[in-house]
Amino acid sequence: MQSTKEFWKAVLGEIELELSPNSMVFKSLLGRTWVDTITEDAVNLICEDEFVKKNIEKRHHDLLTQTITKIAKKQLTLNITVKRNQEPKERVSQEDMLGPLFQQARDAGVLLKEKQAKSNLSPRFTFDNYVMGKNNNLAYAIATAVAERPGELYNPVFLYSGVGLGKTHLLQAIGNQILKNKPGTRVVYTTGEAFTNELIEAIQSGKGKGRYATNDFRNKFRKSDVFLIDDVQFVIGRETTQEEFFHTFNALYMDQKQIVITSDRPPKDFATLEERVTSRFASGIIADIQPPDMEMRSAILRTKRDQGHDNISNEVIDFIAEKITSNVRELEGAYLQALTYSKAKGVVLDLQTTALALGQSIREKGLRNVNINEILKTVCIYYSVKAADIKGGRRMKELVVPRQVAMYLMKEITNSPYMTIGGFLGGRDHTTIMHGVDKISQEIKKEDKTKQDVINIKQLVYAS
Numbered sequence: 001m002q003s004t005k006e007f008w009k010a011v012l013g014e015i016e017l018e019l020s021p022n023s024m025v026f027k028s029l030l031g032r033t034w035v036d037t038i039t040e041d042a043v044n045l046i047c048e049d050e051f052v053k054k055n056i057e058k059r060h061h062d063l064l065t066q067t068i069t070k071i072a073k074k075q076l077t078l079n080i081t082v083k084r085n086q087e088p089k090e091r092v093s094q095e096d097m098l099g100p101l102f103q104q105a106r107d108a109g110v111l112l113k114e115k116q117a118k119s120n121l122s123p124r125f126t127f128d129n130y131v132m133g134k135n136n137n138l139a140y141a142i143a144t145a146v147a148e149r150p151g152e153l154y155n156p157v158f159l160y161s162g163v164g165l166g167k168t169h170l171l172q173a174i175g176n177q178i179l180k181n182k183p184g185t186r187v188v189y190t191t192g193e194a195f196t197n198e199l200i201e202a203i204q205s206g207k208g209k210g211r212y213a214t215n216d217f218r219n220k221f222r223k224s225d226v227f228l229i230d231d232v233q234f235v236i237g238r239e240t241t242q243e244e245f246f247h248t249f250n251a252l253y254m255d256q257k258q259i260v261i262t263s264d265r266p267p268k269d270f271a272t273l274e275e276r277v278t279s280r281f282a283s284g285i286i287a288d289i290q291p292p293d294m295e296m297r298s299a300i301l302r303t304k305r306d307q308g309h310d311n312i313s314n315e316v317i318d319f320i321a322e323k324i325t326s327n328v329r330e331l332e333g334a335y336l337q338a339l340t341y342s343k344a345k346g347v348v349l350d351l352q353t354t355a356l357a358l359g360q361s362i363r364e365k366g367l368r369n370v371n372i373n374e375i376l377k378t379v380c381i382y383y384s385v386k387a388a389d390i391k392g393g394r395r396m397k398e399l400v401v402p403r404q405v406a407m408y409l410m411k412e413i414t415n416s417p418y419m420t421i422g423g424f425l426g427g428r429d430h431t432t433i434m435h436g437v438d439k440i441s442q443e444i445k446k447e448d449k450t451k452q453d454v455i456n457i458k459q460l461v462y463a464s
């Protein structure tokens with residue numbers, strides 16, 4: 001076999017082909033790894049630090065294993081460890097490894113991106129692309145004020161609304177803005193669901209090690225300057241998690257660290273919450289976001305069009321804005337559907353073609369509620385596979401793709417917890433589901449076929 005350095009270079013080259021040019025975070029992560037040894041059946045990868053290791057394990061393990069197997073032409077497992085005071089023997093330098101793309105990325109502010117990734121933030125959500133209107137002006141005003149002066153003005157901040165109305169966007173925009181203003185700030189973004197899962201994992205992995213088991217978990221959250229927790233409803237009502245959450249909350253609150261919480265309902269609607277906690281939440285400021293009116297929906301789509309330089313007329317935008325009234329997520333989905341249709345068919349949309357693109361279901365019935373079982377059935381019909389095979393463990397391509405598409409659509413359409421989806425899909429781990437969802441979201445951006453499949457299945461789901 002080639003030297004370990006050559007081998008790793010080949011693997012990285014292959015991955016670069018696989019990834020879209022904007023997956024810079026992954027590339028910069030890989031720049032901080034090297035191969036220690038390659039044995040008969042394993043590649044032993046060393047990471048610069050725990051952060052790199054964790055991220056690679058969590059999000060990129062499968063892709064790496066597949067690529068390694070492909071290059072080595074045999075099944076190899078990937079072992080990942082963190083360096084212990086040891087310098088790389090044969091390290092592939094970053095330039096050496098990823099060519100011009102990498103340099104470009106570094107110039108374009110990989111540092112901020114790394115910070116954002118470390119904080120668990122997506123650069124996609126900013127105040128620049130958030131449209132303010134009657135329905136959200138208080139929430140917007142509070143969010144921008146907090147982003148400018150974290151910990152000083154309003155604390156805690158509690159934002160609530162129905163699904164798809166912009167809570168996650170605002171919350172992440174706060175984090176991104178703070179990192180941009182003051183890169184040294186320790187911003188932590190998490191969701192109620194992730195908080196719960198991580199706590200469970202910490203408790204499990206610490207079994208038998210006594211009371212220090214959850215220390216890492218605690219430090220991660222309690223040492224933040226800005227703590228952003230999305231969809232806190234997942235935490236409330238689960239005894240252990242709720243308890244842990246309040247300790248975190250109190251510790252940060254006492255230290256006058258900024259806390260921003262979002263939820264699908266106001267604090268007073270949490271039946272299981274004690275009075276002292278409700279009043280804590282309310283001691284700061286509470287704001288809601290209402291569904292957008294026609295004018296606002298149109299404004300959101302126009303902003304989207306202008307930012308994407310899409311060739312879509314105001315007339316068509318107003319048509320979509322009039323038809324899709326439920327929430328912004330659905331509104332964006334319909335817009336994307338129309339745009340894809342126009343590109344695929346090579347036509348400039350008018351009202352008729354738009355109506356066609358949006359499909360009968362959306363035009364006439366509006367979107368109805370769909371559950372994960374219906375999604376599974378539709379995916380199975382679409383790909384001609386059996387539900388039992390999707391739930392089962394076999395890993396050939398004909399099953400893996402439908403399986404991941406099912407994961408993606410279940411998350412996107414119903415926003416069910418990863419754990420629920422994993423349980424439903426044959427008892428899979430929540431991280432497997434996260435990976436599947438991630439994989440398909442990436443693929444939709446690159447592969448027209450996948451994108452079209454997803455759109456078709458969605459139409460079928462809503463039409464049936």
Ligand code: ADP
Nearest residue numbers: 129130131163164165166167168169300328329
């Ligand atoms: P929630 O967290 O309340 O369910 P999200 O923040 O995920 O909603 O919003 C759903 C989608 O709609 C996201 O893509 C988001 O960028 C977009 N969106 C929501 N509100 C606005 C807004 N006021 N301006 C621009 N985009 C918005």
Ligand code: MG
Nearest residue numbers: 167168169230
């Ligand atoms: Mg959200």
